[in-house]
Each structure stands twice: as structure tokens, then as C-alpha cells.
Amino acid sequence: MRSKLNIYFTFIVMLMLGSGCKSSKTEKKINKTFDTSFYNNQFTGFLVYNPKTKDTIYQHHAGKYFTPASNTKIFTLYTALNLLPHSIPAFKYAVKNDTLTIVATGNPAFLHTYFKDSTALNMAKHYKHINIVDQNLTDDKFGPGWAWEDYDTYFSAERSAFPTYGNVVTISNLDSLIATPRVFKNDIVITSNNKRRAFNDNTFFYKQNTIDSVEIPMVINRMTSEKIWADLLPNKVSFTNNIPSALKTVYSIPSDSLYKRMMHESDNFLAEQMLIMASSTLSDTLSSGKVRTFILKNQLKTLSEKPRWVDGSGLSRYNLFTPKSFVHVLSNLYEAFPKNRLFNLFPAGGASGTLKKWYAGDNEPYIYAKSGTVGNNYALSGYLITNKGETLIFSFMNNHYTKPTSEVKQNMQSIFEWLRDTY
Template sequence: MKGYIKAFRLGLFSITIFVLFSCKSAQISKSLSKSLKANFYDHQFTGFMVYNPRTKDTVFNYNGDRYFTPASNTKIFTLFTALQFLPEYIPAFTYAVAEDTIVMRGTGDPTFLHPYFNDSTALKFINNYKEAQLLINNFKNEKFGPGWAWEDYDRYFSPERSSFPMYGNVVTIAHDNNLVVIPDVLRSRTYLTQSNTQRDYNTNVFYYKSGTKNKIEIPMVMDSMLIDELWKDLIPNKIKLIHKTSRILDQIAYSVPSDSLYKRMMHLSDNFLAEQMLVLSSSMISDTLDVDRVRDSIINHHLKDLKHKPRWVDGSGLSRYNLFTPASFVQVLSKLYTEIPTERLFNFFPSGGVSGTLKNWYTGEARPYIYAKSGTVGNNYSLSGYLLTNSGELLIFSFMNNHYTKPTSEVKARMQSIFEWLRDHY
């Protein structure tokens, strides 16, 4: 009899907890639904999904299965891809040595002489040999991603993709009494101007607007002529560009810690680093660099359980061809949360009110409560990541806004009020 009473009480307790939790979930869902049905959202397309990984419950789902233009939220899939394929240190290039000659093939490593990383691994290697040969035709894809806007060719956020990047594939220009140009070999082709154009189309002739005080970065045209010129400027009479080799390039040189690349890509929403991370990932499965192949591998193998297969065309999210659902972002964020220690994972993401693209938004009261990736392209803004509630729960979310005409700051302000309510009431 005592055992029966004990079991009854335990069952009653479980039912009570379930009812209370259900009531709370219903209250959360009702309040969030009311917020998203406000007149503010009448003339845009909105999706919002919230998931609790501890209870494995969907807390809220509003258009979570609809496809949206994700902009730089695409970088979450790029991060996931890199974490599946890349080792602890970035593979800088593959190579073979024959007597006094080193033969090298690029892997897509973006850090070589990059304005931030300034890695010099390749130079250190080459200095040990009398001659160096660089294989330059192992990148299969176009230099621009599908759907990139052609008029962005001279903008800092749209560098060309390549197999062996140099200087971040940009020329860096500043003005301190005189023009300061890196790489310096392009100084003779850089001019002061009154125009907003920063480079001649498809030509390495650059312009710096008079009166500008900031340092600027302009994409270079990474053709074989420029690559040869840049290398000869670094190490005269030592490097030779080749299109094929009979040697097996099975040795690997490594550059910077991979986590440093992931963090900068996510915090600054760096398009170039994101694109090259897919190129790098492809180097781990083939000597021919092919970002389409590595994306297909991720979708068809590592993420074959995705409920909604995305249309995924680039690594950065520059293209409006990309289409993802909030549910897909929640699924991938859940996988990352399961596979990676929280401290390391949160280090990759900008934190609200503190770092990266979220430094001026989503500020916590005593500590950050949001760790997430933003995505912005004209008339579209999304945010996907992790939210810490005052009750100690961790929630995974994706909040996507497409096709609005109001200022993005107003969209962010609305989102912030919703996130704060969720933080305080869940």
C-alpha cells in the first residue's frame, strides 16, 4: 500500500510539473505571437524559432519552416563546415621538395600576408630553397560567387576567391602626407581622385578619394600577371608560376590556429575569410579546390538529417540566391552546441553589447545574454544563435526578417525588446 501511495504521489508531482511547464510554454508562445502580429510586421516577411536543447522542446515556431534570404547568417553553415574538415592549425599549402627546389600548391589559406594575420609561413619555407615553383591552376570555381553584385567589384567586402591568396587579396591604402600602399609594388598604380570609384573595372588601377582619412581596402584582380608581380616583389628571381607538375605534393605546411580564423570571420562577418574557409575545407578532400563539392558533402552527409534542405551557394552570404529556414539554423546551432564545449563555441560568436557586429545591440544587464551571428543585406536582417535566460536556461534561436522598407535600426530595436522579454520570462 505504501509503495502504491508513493508511486501515486510521484505521478501526481510529474503531472503537476508537466501542467505548469505547459502553461508556461503556452504563455510564452501567446506573448511572442502577439508581438509578431503587431502592425510593425505587416509589410515584411518574418520567421522566428526558439528551441530548448535541454528539454528538446520547440518553445516557439513562427514561419520556422519558410525559406528566407539569410545574408551573413550563412556563415553559421560555413563555420560548421570548417569545424568538420579543418585541423587545429590552418593548412597553408601542400608541397614537395626536390634537391634545392620546393614545389607548392595552395589550399586557399587566406592568412598569408593578410592585413590582420600577416602570416609569413610561405616566405619562411621558400627562403630555405634556391628555387620555388607555385602551382596556380588548382581552383575550379569562379573568382566571384554565384549571385554576387557585379558593382561591388571595388568594395572591401567583395575580394576575389583564389587558391593562394596574398595580402587578403586586397590593396590597403592610407594617406599620411603621402599615399601609403600595401603591397608597395602597386603604389605606382594608385591615384588620388575626387570620385567614389576605387578601382578600374577588371584592372589593377586604384583610387583613393582626396580628403579621406580612413585606411581603405580595395580588392585586387588576382590574375597570373599580378600574382607573378607580387611574388617577384617579395623574393626576386626565385619563384616560378607553373600550371602542372608530375610531383606528388603530399607534405603540408601549417599557418595560424584555426580558431583564430573562425573567430575573426564570425565577429567581423568577414566575407573573404568565410569564402576561403570553404576553399580550405575542399582542400581536405581533393587536390582540386572546389567549394561546390564541399558544400554538397556537408548537406548530403554531415547534415543529411536537415528537415529543410537549403539553397546554399556561397560561404559568406553575399548572394541573394541563398535560401535557408529558421529551423535549419536552429538544427545546425544545436549540433554545434552538442559537439563543441560551450566556452569555445561562444568565443566564435559576437556577444551582445560586447563584441563584433553585436557590440552596440542586445546588451545584457550584468553579462552578455546573447551570442549570435547577424546577417544584413539591403532590406533583410537576421540573427541566429544562443540566448541565456535569467532562470539559467539556454535557448537556441533564429529570428529572420526579409523585405522590409523601414530602417534596419527599427527592426533591431523590436527584436531586442522581444529577446529581453524572453530572457526575463522564460
């Protein structure tokens, strides 16, 4: 009996010593990298965690706050996965006699050029009168801290309660100019102007000799909505602020298709609308601020460092998150959802989305993560698969560097490959 106990004790000690040696080796290797001159004039945070053993493998400024850029979308994904069902809530509705009242839920897929969700339009065709409630959003059209000069860029589409066509006008030049939605064709001006739209007006500029399609954000207001719906359902649509009681919900496209597009393309519009749509599960009044507060007070109440979380996309430099916070959320996701489903939602290194040109594996991807880039800041948080089949969860954040972002990525990739090959 004693010999068996001795063998068992020896085995446990060997495991502990092996783990300790491995952690010590990792710490020395990464510390040596961070001690080089490359990292002298920037702020860097890094945390690596093993969810199987519950061990912190390495940490460097893991509790410090950083500008996360699009890493913020990890929190948005977490919110959506916790609050939204398997199919997105396209809209809420009530019927009285021959009148259908549609209440907006923030659904970004309606008539979107990629998703082509026409659920609301198909249902509305069967009624004589349509009332639309689309003023139930408390958020401003732009998030706090967004760059005002980006108003005409595709990645800065306005937020709204009832988006149509992704809240952008898509202009193509084939044999002639084609506008989607078509009601804005006469609002396009051929010009040499570098701006793509008038500052606060739906006059769109298309450069001479352009052959590529361009997406230009619309100015979203009641006039815009009336113009689009008058074309979709002539003489049938009115707008109201009165929300009926006893609403029912109609669902449309699979939620994962929306999540994957948001994460792989780092789509800011989808991220913003996803938080708004999540808020529709809490109330008929839409508010991304309320849903962020709800998640932090409930599902994420055990976060050790509460983030300053001001939008869904990460466009705002007001956002502040720690590597610990990202690893916490990524760990929760890893425990709650099947690995195949979860990893499918994240870009794969060397294979898909924003990581297609970086962090490639030898035969298959070993990094599944979300990147975040805004001037002089780059972050990457997600999952790393080692050669031994271990899944590690990490968050690597770089702020205020003046070197090319490609050099920052190269240094990160060296560390990731070392972890993959040696852990």
C-alpha cells in the same frame, strides 16, 4: 510503495503542466507581437528551441525559406569546424633537389594585414627554386548572385587559390602614400572619383584629402601573382599547373583565430576562403561547391529542409535557408563543442563584433549570435541565455521590410528580453 508512486506521478504531471503553461504563455506573448501592424508588410520566421529538454518553445514560419545574408556564415563555420584541424592548412608541398613546389590550399591568412601569416614565405626562402600551383581552384572569382557594382568594395574581395594580403591593396596616407603590397604604389591615382578601382584593372583611386586607410580589392590573375611574388622572392618563383604526388601539408595559425575574425567582423573574404580551404582536406582540386555538397550529404544529411546554399559569406541573394535549418546546425554545434569555445566564436550582444551596439545584457551578455544584413533583410541566429541559466537556441529572420533596420532590431530585442526574463 503506492504513496511513493503517487508522489512521483504528481511530480511528473506538475513538470508537464508547468512546461505546457510556459510554452502557452510564450506562444500568446509572441503571437500578439507578430499580430501587430509592424509585421504586416514583411516576411518573418522565428524558431526557439531548448536543447536541454528537446522542446520547441516557439515557432512561426520556421520551415519557410528566407534570404539569410551573413547568417550563411553559420553553415560555413560548421563546415570548417568539421573538416579543418586546430591549425589551418597553410599550403601543401613537395621537395625535389633544390626545388620547392607549393600547392595552394585557399589559406586566406598569408600576409594578411591582421593575421600576418608568413609560413609559406619563410619556408620558401630556404630553396633555390620555387614552383607555385595556384590554378587549382574551380570556383569563379565572384560568387553567383553577387552584386557586380561592389567590385571595388572591401567586402567583395575576389576568391582565389592562393590569396596574398587578403586579396586587397591597403592604402594609407601618412607623410606620403603607403601601399600594401608595396608593388602597387605606382598604380595609385589621386582623384575625386568615388570609385576606388578601375573596373577590371589594378589601377586604384585614392580620394584627395583622405586620411583614413582604405582597403581595395585587387584583380587576381597570373600577372598579379607574378608581380607580388617577384617582389617577395626576386628571380626565384615560377608558376605551374602540375601538382606533384605525395604532398605534405604545413599548418600555420590557430583555426579558431580565423573563425572568430570571420564571425565577429562578418568578413566575407575569410568566409569564402574558409570553404575553399575546407575543400583542400577532400582533394588537391579546390572547390567550395564540392565541400558544400559534401557537408549536406554527410554531416547534415538529416536536415529537414535542404537549403539553397551557393556561397560561404551570404553575399548572394540566391541563398535560401529556413530558421529550422539554422537551429539544427546551431544545435549540432552546441552538442559537439564546449560552450566557452563555441560562444567565444560568436559576437556577444552589447560587447563584441557586429552585435556591440545591440542586445546588451544588464551585467553580462545574454545573446551570442550571428547577424545577417542585406538590403531590406535582417536575420539573427544563435544562443540566448535566460536569467535562470537556460540556454535557448533561436533563429529570427526578417525579409522584405521597408522600415529602418534599427526598428526591426528593436522589435526583436523586445522579444529576446522577454524570453530572457520570463523563461
